[in-house]
Amino acid sequence: MKAAFAALLLLGGIAHATPAPMIKPPAGWSADPERASELATKVAALKPFGAAKVIVATEVYVPPSPGVALFVTRITSEKLPGTPLEAARHTLEEFRTTSGKLYAWQDGPDAETSAYIARAEWSDMTVHTQTVARLVIVTTADGLVTVRGECLSSDGGDGAPVNACTQALASLDTGVPREVRLAQSSTAMAVTATTPAPEPEPEPAPAMTRSEPARITDGQQVRLSPMTIAQSKPEADRRPIYLGAGIVVLAVAFWWNRRQRERFEREDEGGGAAKPRRVREASRGDDDADDLAAAARGDAPKDET
Secondary structure (H helix, E strand, C coil): CHHHHHHHHHHCCCECCCCCCCCCCCCCCEECHHHHHHHHHHHCCCCCCCCCEEEEEEEEEECCCCCEEEEEEEEEEECCCCCHHHHHHHHHHHHHHCCCEEEEEEEEEECCCCEEEEEEEEEECCCCEEEEEEEEEEECCCEEEEEEEEEEEECCCCHHHHHHHHHHHHHCCCCCCHHHCCCCCHHHHCCCCCCCCCCCCCCCCCCCCCCCCCCCCCCCCCCCCCCCCCCCCCCCCCHHHHHHHHHHHHHHHHHHHHHHHHHHHHHHHHCCCCCCHHHHHHHHHHHHHHHHHHHHHCCCCCCCC
16 A cells, blocks of 8 residues: 555645545445545645645545555646646656556547546556556646546455456546536647656677678577487397306316216226227127138137137
8 A cells, every 4th residue: 555655645735525526436345534534644745736726635445355445536736837738747747657667558638528548557566566547637727637546456366356446447537527628639748758668679789700700590590499319229238148158168068077087087997907898799709700710621619729
């Protein structure tokens, strides 16, 4: 609420009741006289148009559920130090510069009501609030009347009350009869800063000198689509296989050597008298052959001699 009070203080004047209604509040909303009186006390200390006589009326409305509030202020001024057009331009500029960090702005004359209407939206991250405001300016031959409404809501507030408050801003009324209003002109009301100042353009990049290498992009920003590179599968480690085969070969070699050694040891234990079976059979065959030859000659066999 402090942010709304600070914005509305710049409208200044002396608080008085007004017979004409300033706004049609949303259905079910109730007036908050205590908060309206507090706002009027703060506004009374300021004088927006110097020594000009002003009449200020304030109203505050709140819904049954907290989170949003509607502030309305109407200023009626007479015997201005300057022209009504200058006062109107000053009011419009003041409305823009005191609206916080704007993210939406719209202003222009309304031929149907002979009024100049401005609408602003801004947020305040320090207190986590959002504001939608509407200002209606009406000039007469010798005075100026402005009525301003603000819907102040906290972050995360219920959307239905906020929408109802924003729609109620369309019913703002200055209370000035249509026949005494002066026609408004967007050219006459134009101020130097009715819209948010544009952000400064970035400085252009320095031209490429001859000492710099050529770029294939030619200064343009090239964006490549993401690529997927498949990772190669690691080769199988064959060293365990080779090691196992070597162990098997060594085991076979050891086994074969052991068998040969055991065979030689058995032969050494039998001595030289022992002859192989084939040698004995061969010698027996030779004796038989000799006996047959002797019988053919008529000689006695070897065994008989």
